[in-house]
Amino acid sequence: METHEEFSWRGRRVHWSRRGSGPPVVLCHGTPWSSALWAPFADALSSQYTVHLWDMPGYGRSSKDDGHDVSLAVQGELLADLLRFWGGPPPHLVTHDIGGAVTLRAHLLHGAPIASLALIDVVALAPWGSPFYRLVGENAAVFEALPAAMHEALLREYVSGAAAGDLTGDQLRMLAEPWLGPEGQRAFYRQIAAADQAHTDEIEPLYPTVGVPTLVAWGTADTWIPADRAHRLAGVIPGARLELIDGAGHLVQLDAPVAVTAALQRWLGSVTA
Secondary structure: OOEEEEEEEOOEEEEEEEEOOOOEEEEEOOOOOOHHHOHHHHHHHOOOOEEEEEOOOOOOOOOOOOOOOOOHHHHHHHHHHHHHHHOOOOOEEEEEEHHHHHHHHHHHOOOOOOOEEEEEEEOOOOOOOOHHHHHHHHOHHHHHOOOHHHHHHHHHHHHHOOOOOOOOHHHHHHHHHHHOHHHHHHHHHHHHHOOOOHHHHOOHHHHHHOOOOEEEEEEOOOOOOOOHHHHHHHHHOOOOEEEEEOOOOOOHHHHOHHHHHHHHHHHHHHHHO
16 A cells, blocks of 8 residues: 655655555655656555655755755764654665665765665766756756756756657656646756755765675666766775666656666565565
8 A cells, every 4th residue: 555645854855655565665766856757666666565665855845945954964964864763673775866866875875874885876976967957056046047948948958868668658658747836946046056966976885885795787778877886886885786777868767668677676585585
């Protein structure tokens, strides 16, 4: 049975859901995505695991209040508190994009107990960011004021660039929907403007201290965060397992859903046996 609930944290409303039964698994999304990207995988895993989905504040169905900090620092602290709120045994974390940095910060800086880590095309190693990020950071108010049609066209072009192949109309709608309307448009540029490599620079020296089983999985055709980072990251986390997903871009969940599902089932099976 699936439940949909909210966690209140420092004035923010965090939408989360839970389904299935068995060892706890938490799926963490990145940017500019939401938990909707992980939903089909949560369904597939729920026959064996208790699967949690959640939207970071500023994303998806969680609150998008203009005055709230949505930086990686805040998200990491929030995740640590959310995991404590859920309780139970330490969960297995499956992460994507900035969800990786958020989870690593929650674990390494805030003591969040976790059983294992799956880091999939994650933001974790310098350098990261793009010229578009820098442009938005310097001109966030201008982008927030774009006419709605121009914003939607830019948004669709931007998210399409994360996939190795063409996205379907339904996939584009799923990815774009949380960022439409006045509130969504402001939130989209606000979370880009808040991106700061300093938040991964702070924890990068700590990666050799990660003491839980770790999978590093990556799409070989990822143009947002090239696969050389996978090799580097697996090399600094003790005992990390490396798995490459041929032909998949940054949106591995949409480019190679069967391969990603199989990789997660193998991984979770190995760490919960």
